Amino acid sequence: MLQDSKLNFLSQIGKAIAGQFGKDCEIVIHKIDSNDLNHSIISIENGHVSSRHLGDGPSEVVLEALQKEPEELVDQINYLTRTHDGRILKSSTVYVKDETGQLEAIFSINYDVSSLIAAESAINALIKVESKENKHEPSLIPKNVNDLLDELIQESVRLVGKPVALMNKEDKIKSIQFLNDKGAFLITKSGDKVANFFNISKYTLYNYIG
Incomplete structure (x- = not known):
């Protein structure tokens, strides 16, 4: 402390x-x-x-x-x-x-x-x-945690190299595991936002993280 x-x-x-x-x-x-x-x-x-x-x-x-x-x-x-x-x-x-x-x-x-x-x-x-x-x-210094989460999500999309609408299961897994490695899910209620962004359920999200 x-x-x-x-x-x-x-x-x-x-x-x-x-x-x-x-x-x-x-x-x-x-x-x-x-x-x-x-x-x-x-x-x-x-x-x-x-x-x-x-x-x-x-x-x-x-x-x-x-x-x-x-x-x-x-x-x-x-x-x-x-x-x-x-x-x-x-x-x-x-x-x-x-x-x-x-x-x-x-x-x-x-x-x-x-x-x-x-x-x-x-x-x-x-x-x-x-x-x-x-x-x-250069990495982004966000004004708040919402901006930070948005930036990390966009980084995950750039990593895959295609928009979410064109992503298959493997692409989404790659993006979500990137977010997990970056600590995105330490942010409060980030799971809901990420699941909605990738158009998957939270159950599926946690499976992809695992």
Whole structure:
């Protein structure tokens, strides 16, 4: 359980980083609580960057973390994400664990580099990203869990490469297992939405997950 003293310390560090780099630098702290996943944000600075607020839900990186064992989690430094309105962010994610090694919080830095990218030829050295993973499409930072679930569903459709109307059983199984691997079903009432989207019953959905 995340102690108040540790939260206060993380919040203090967040304020310092946001103050150092200005209004384009968002700092978000997610509390890891499987019983209240829809309201994981417990501290945020410059939330206008991603249009999020205190009490909003998790990003994709939070769901992915919950799908892994704590010892598998390695801090992700300097990768690209994108906002709902298409701006590009340079992000870092730090996994905060307790004395027993259990994940209790996620500390995220999201810096809006959209204006820098527009002048990339002049400041390329500043925004250059070395990670090979950044060659892929930046992942979405959603405004809320509904947006996150919608984005994951669309990712599952892109994975199969055909619209739902043309999917056969194997295609739907592939999409739904992708959603399961991404932690989509940790989101409250996600089963109903996914079943309706793929035009299957919840009984069939759970069979596909299994």
